[in-house]
Amino acid sequence: MTEPILEARGLTKFFPTKRGTVRAVDDIDFRMSPGDTLGLVGESGSGKTTTAQCVVGIYAPTTGDILFHGRSIGATAAKRSKELKREIRIVFQDPGSSLNPKRTIKQILATPLAVHHLASGREQLARISALLERVELPPAEYLYKHPQSIGGGEKQMVAIARALATDPSFVVLDEPTSALDVSVQAKIINLLLGLQKEMGLTYLFITHDMSLMRNAASRVAIMYLGKLSEIADTAEFFQRPLHPYTKMLLSSIPVVSDEEESLKPAKGISRGEIPSPVNVPPGCSFHSRCPSRLDVCDKIDPATVEIAPGHVVRCHLYPGPQGKAS
Amino acid sequence: MQDTTKANLLAAWRQRRRNLAHGWYKYSRNPLSVLGLVILVLVVFVAIFAPYIAPYPGHAKAYTNFRDASQAPSAQHFFGTDRIGRDIFSRTLFGYRFSLMIGAVVLGLGVAPGVVLGLIAGYRRGTWVEVVIMRVTDVFLAVPPLVLALAITAMLTPNLINQMMAIALVWWPWYSRLVFSLASSLRNEYFVKEAELTGASQRHILFREILPNCFAPIMTKMTLDMGLVILIESTLSFVGLGVQPPKPALGTMVAEGAKRLPAEWWSTIFPALAIVIVILAFNLIGDGLRDVFAVEDV
Amino acid sequence: MPNPSSLLEIRDLHVGFRIFEGHLRVLTGVALVVNEGERVGLVGETGCGKTTTVKSVLRVLPIPPAIVTRGEILYRGRDVLRMHRHALHVLRREELTAIFQDPLQSLNPVFTVGSQLRDIVRDSMRTPEGRALSRREIEARCIQALEETGMPDPERIMSNYPIQLSGGMRQRVCIAEALSTTARLLLADEPTTNLDVTIQDQILRKLDRLVDQKGSSVLMITHSMGVVRDLTQRIYIMYAGSIVETGPTRQLLASPKHPYTQGLMASVPRLTGRGVSEGIPGRIPNYLEPPPGCRFHPRCPHRMPECSVEAPPMFDVGADQRAACYLYRRSPS
Numbered sequence: 001m002t003e004p005i006l007e008a009r010g011l012t013k014f015f016p017t018k019r020g021t022v023r024a025v026d027d028i029d030f031r032m033s034p035g036d037t038l039g040l041v042g043e044s045g046s047g048k049t050t051t052a053q054c055v056v057g058i059y060a061p062t063t064g065d066i067l068f069h070g071r072s073i074g075a076t077a078a079k080r081s082k083e084l085k086r087e088i089r090i091v092f093q094d095p096g097s098s099l100n101p102k103r104t105i106k107q108i109l110a111t112p113l114a115v116h117h118l119a120s121g122r123e124q125l126a127r128i129s130a131l132l133e134r135v136e137l138p139p140a141e142y143l144y145k146h147p148q149s150i151g152g153g154e155k156q157m158v159a160i161a162r163a164l165a166t167d168p169s170f171v172v173l174d175e176p177t178s179a180l181d182v183s184v185q186a187k188i189i190n191l192l193l194g195l196q197k198e199m200g201l202t203y204l205f206i207t208h209d210m211s212l213m214r215n216a217a218s219r220v221a222i223m224y225l226g227k228l229s230e231i232a233d234t235a236e237f238f239q240r241p242l243h244p245y246t247k248m249l250l251s252s253i254p255v256v257s258d259e260e261e262s263l264k265p266a267k268g269i270s271r272g273e274i275p276s277p278v279n280v281p282p283g284c285s286f287h288s289r290c291p292s293r294l295d296v297c298d299k300i301d302p303a304t305v306e307i308a309p310g311h312v313v314r315c316h317l318y319p320g321p322q323g324k325a326s
Numbered sequence: 327m328q329d330t331t332k333a334n335l336l337a338a339w340r341q342r343r344r345n346l347a348h349g350w351y352k353y354s355r356n357p358l359s360v361l362g363l364v365i366l367v368l369v370v371f372v373a374i375f376a377p378y379i380a381p382y383p384g385h386a387k388a389y390t391n392f393r394d395a396s397q398a399p400s401a402q403h404f405f406g407t408d409r410i411g412r413d414i415f416s417r418t419l420f421g422y423r424f425s426l427m428i429g430a431v432v433l434g435l436g437v438a439p440g441v442v443l444g445l446i447a448g449y450r451r452g453t454w455v456e457v458v459i460m461r462v463t464d465v466f467l468a469v470p471p472l473v474l475a476l477a478i479t480a481m482l483t484p485n486l487i488n489q490m491m492a493i494a495l496v497w498w499p500w501y502s503r504l505v506f507s508l509a510s511s512l513r514n515e516y517f518v519k520e521a522e523l524t525g526a527s528q529r530h531i532l533f534r535e536i537l538p539n540c541f542a543p544i545m546t547k548m549t550l551d552m553g554l555v556i557l558i559e560s561t562l563s564f565v566g567l568g569v570q571p572p573k574p575a576l577g578t579m580v581a582e583g584a585k586r587l588p589a590e591w592w593s594t595i596f597p598a599l600a601i602v603i604v605i606l607a608f609n610l611i612g613d614g615l616r617d618v619f620a621v622e623d624v
Numbered sequence: 625m626p627n628p629s630s631l632l633e634i635r636d637l638h639v640g641f642r643i644f645e646g647h648l649r650v651l652t653g654v655a656l657v658v659n660e661g662e663r664v665g666l667v668g669e670t671g672c673g674k675t676t677t678v679k680s681v682l683r684v685l686p687i688p689p690a691i692v693t694r695g696e697i698l699y700r701g702r703d704v705l706r707m708h709r710h711a712l713h714v715l716r717r718e719e720l721t722a723i724f725q726d727p728l729q730s731l732n733p734v735f736t737v738g739s740q741l742r743d744i745v746r747d748s749m750r751t752p753e754g755r756a757l758s759r760r761e762i763e764a765r766c767i768q769a770l771e772e773t774g775m776p777d778p779e780r781i782m783s784n785y786p787i788q789l790s791g792g793m794r795q796r797v798c799i800a801e802a803l804s805t806t807a808r809l810l811l812a813d814e815p816t817t818n819l820d821v822t823i824q825d826q827i828l829r830k831l832d833r834l835v836d837q838k839g840s841s842v843l844m845i846t847h848s849m850g851v852v853r854d855l856t857q858r859i860y861i862m863y864a865g866s867i868v869e870t871g872p873t874r875q876l877l878a879s880p881k882h883p884y885t886q887g888l889m890a891s892v893p894r895l896t897g898r899g900v901s902e903g904i905p906g907r908i909p910n911y912l913e914p915p916p917g918c919r920f921h922p923r924c925p926h927r928m929p930e931c932s933v934e935a936p937p938m939f940d941v942g943a944d945q946r947a948a949c950y951l952y953r954r955s956p957s
Contacts, residue, residue, distance in 0.1 A: 043820035043821065043822060043823075044791075044820050056523060057523055058519060058523065077522055077523045077525070078522070082525055085523065085524060085525040089523075090520070090523060092516045092519075092520070094516065097515055097516045097517065098516040098517055098520055099517055100515075100517040100535055100538070100539070101539070102538035102539050102541070103534070103535075103538065104338075104341075107534075111521065111524060111526060111530070111534075112524045115524050115525050115526050115527075115530070116524075116525070140333050140337055141337070143337060143338070144337050144338040144341045144342075145341060146345075151907060151908075152670070153907075154907075162520070166524075181669035181670050181847060182669070182847065182849075182888065182891045182892055183669060183887060183888055183891045183903045183904040184669075184903065185891065185903070186890075186891035186893075186900055186901050186902060186903030186904075187902065187903035187904075188903075189893075189900045190900055190901075190902050190903065193900065208820065208821060209893070210821075210895075211892070211893040211894060211895050212893045214893065214894070214895055214896075214897045215893045215894070215897055215898070215899055215900045216893075216900060234897070235897070238895070238897065248822055249821065249822060251825070252821045252822045252824065252825035253821065253850070253895065254821075254824075254825075254828075254848055254849075254850025254851050254853065254854065255850050255853070255894075255895055256849045256850050256853055256877050256889065256892055256894075257877065257878065257894070258874075258878070259896060260894055260895040260896055263895050263896065264895070268825065268829055270822035270823075270825045270826050271826065272776075273776065273790055273792060273793070273823065274790070274820065274822075274823075348644055348645075351644045352644070
């Protein structure tokens with residue numbers, strides 16, 4: 001692998017609450033190469049959003065670290081350099097609350113430009129117009145509108161324009177299309193992929209939609225209750241899913257054709273509820289729902305094993321070359 | 327490039343006009359709100375042009391004419407005359423000047439610091455900044471507003487300036503608390519997080535991101551408060567701690583006339599009615615503003 | 625003439641909204657049928673009018689600003705829109721039941737699950753002989769209803785409050801409630817949209833089985849093609865206030881005929897990994913000034929001159945499938 005642009009090492013984030021410690025992210029490791037799109041998939045309580053928030057600086061890790069171009073960045077945004085804040089940007093899930101309803105789109109897009117002293121006055125207006133054009137929103141029409149008078153898809157495009165305003169190299173996409181209709185989603189994903197090629201961006205794509213990842217991600221990682229259960233390149237991942245949770249996820253996807261149906265590992269094998277991250281089951285946290293459970297699963301947490309180049313899994317079914325999980 | 331700039335400005339102006347028209351539509355749904363606005367416009371008009379409208383403008387200053395004293399309402403004196411012969415109608419019109427001016431100044435003085443403190447405390451909730459600001463606010467709020475205003479005015483010489491400062495001092499904590507609760511919930515919004523992640527200064531976040539979302543409740547409260555300020559001013563004047571005679575403050579006029587109820591009812595009732603009308607107008611407007619700002623879902 | 629086996633029949637429904645800027649013409653001639661024992665899907669994207677349609681059936685539209693300008697909603701032959709209060713009340717209690725997207729809004733937060741479920745069971749159920757159920761029978765029936773939805777540990781859940789449960793469990797409670805009534809028609813409005821995909825899978829499978837058991841009819845409203853594929857026999861595709869295509873579910877999904885449906889199906893990301901389509905150009909129309917004729921024509925790759933003149937009626941496109949598009953004008957239905 002070429003020099004990774006982003007690396008998580010033992011990244012951990014716990015939140016102490018009155019009811020107990022929320023183990024949101026628990027000792028995860030992953031690497032991303034420049035130009036990658038890593039799809040981080042999980043259900044509620046998986047920790048995928050918290051991971052994204054740590055990368056972008058909303059939280060600082062409890063332990064472990066995040067490295068950007070080899071340099072440690074595990075801190076909140078307030079402590080990060082301005083340059084870093086320019087390089088790593090985020091697009092949030094809910095466009096309704098990520099755009100200030102009382103400001104015009106021009107003002108919203110002007111903020112990052114002003115904060116980083118990238119442009120002012122007439123040049124600022126020119127750059128904002130260029131940004132809007134890049135996301136296919138005609139400036140004359142949109143500059144002075146307020147977010148509430150435009151649709152969800154358009155709001156998200158403004159959010160994307162805002163993220164790109166500082167010419168970043170790394171963008172975190174936190175479920176950018178989950179709240180949108182499928183036809184609008186297609187437009188936005190297309191836009192994102194096009195911009196990625198054009199600007200040489202690396203994406204950390206958080207989602208729960210595996211069909212989307214099949215088509216938009218170069219690598220896929222699955223999280224469950226704060227831990228990574230499997231990572232692989234996309235094609236390999238969908239052809240050879242190893243972890244029982246991955247298989248359960250894949251079997252639950254609502255597909256629209258017989259062809260896709262035949263690609264699913266099985267049908268109707270999902271069972272059980274997701275435990276709360278405050279009460280993580282001992283051993284492998286998935287054991288309470290796992291159809292392939294072994295005796296050791298509720299006692300020992302499995303180790304991460306690389307089954308094939310780039311394909312990593314954490315499960316007692318795949319104990320690794322030593323023959324026993326260490 | 328010039329064309330697009332012009333086009334942009336035109337678009338901005340059009341959009342703003344559209345927003346205003348929409349706002350007026352929502353406001354005018356309720357006829358009472360429109361009535362309130364009409365009354366206020368009349369009151370303001372009357373207050374501004376009092377020297378030209380009042381039949382006896384001189385009566386608003388030192389003037390005595392015991393021959394015409396204590397006359398019932400008539401064609402020459404619409405509201406009658408008071409105990410020293412001054413035309414009550416003219417004095418009422420001038421009295422509106424004081425009331426409106428005091429309302430505007432007090433709110434101008436009191437709202438701004440309250441809002442700023444509330445913003446800072448709300449955004450820094452959970453830190454010592456919040457604790458200090460909000461506990462001071464609590465102290466001021468613990469004392470009933472009227473009592474506090476009375477106490478302050480009594481300590482200083484009773485005149486217009488001191489009266490206004492006293493009421494302003496009473497008023498700011500309410501805004502501090504209002505904005506505190508707004509700001510502390512708004513700071514969790516994603517657009518605020520986004521501004522923080524971008525690296526925006528705290529000033530930007532407080533005044534450009536959070537404050538615009540507080541305008542609606544602040545404006546509504548200010549409109550309703552105008553009525554209340556006028557009432558408090560009237561009360562202070564009533565007990566002799568406000569505007570001193572011969573200046574025609576409505577409260578003072580009510581106080582003087584009250585001594586001679588029910589025989590010379592006109593010297594109390596008319597100034598009192600004038601107070602009621604202007605307070606009513608502000609309340610109706612405040613209600614109307616609430617409708618305008620209410621989030622609608624279709 | 626009402627179709628004798630139809631349970632629900634919406635005819636030529638036109639609904640508008642009066643707002644500041646003018647008159648929103650939302651629904652324009654919605655026509656749909658749900659027969660006894662049938663499972664029908666109503667699919668469309670945000671703003672297409674499907675929720676307005678459901679609210680019209682339940683008659684919970686806020687009137688004003690809404691206004692029904694034309695049309696009938698026949699439930700077993702009787703027009704819901706013109707029913708008197710009392711008849712409507714009986715209809716809602718005994719014939720219709722609904723599951724909504726957000727169970728926190730459907731469940732009363734200050735009562736336990738058990739208390740709410742018992743109320744429903746007590747009111748709706750009778751023994752075979754016709755007498756009311758005893759306390760023990762009610763309790764047993766409640767536990768059974770919860771079990772059937774796949775709820776773990778039903779006895780404990782009965783004494784929980786809704787906020788103590790997860791989203792999936794709350795929705796199971798709503799399903800238990802809905803299916804414990806005598807209702808013949810279940811209206812499900814995006815019942816699993818907010819749920820995790822593994823939970824959604826479990827709940828939909830259970831719902832499928834329970835509805836089968838009870839013989840209820842279902843009108844499932846959703847934006848997810850995958851969900852309707854597994855759960856319904858017939859679907860209606862809705863766009864900008866009218867039905868644009870209808871037919872047997874799997875057939876329609878495999879072979880969509882209306883350009884909108886085709887665009888929609890192309891936009892759905894596929895597990896086969898063939899890439900992301902470009903979506904459908906343009907935006908949904910402004911209901912204040914909708915485009916003349918077919919409301920989809922400004923975005924349609926196949927538009928023809930006649931499309932902007934008058935909205936097309938439904939044309940037969942083969943084997944019970946119909947599409948409202950002039951491309952298929954040869955054979956009017």
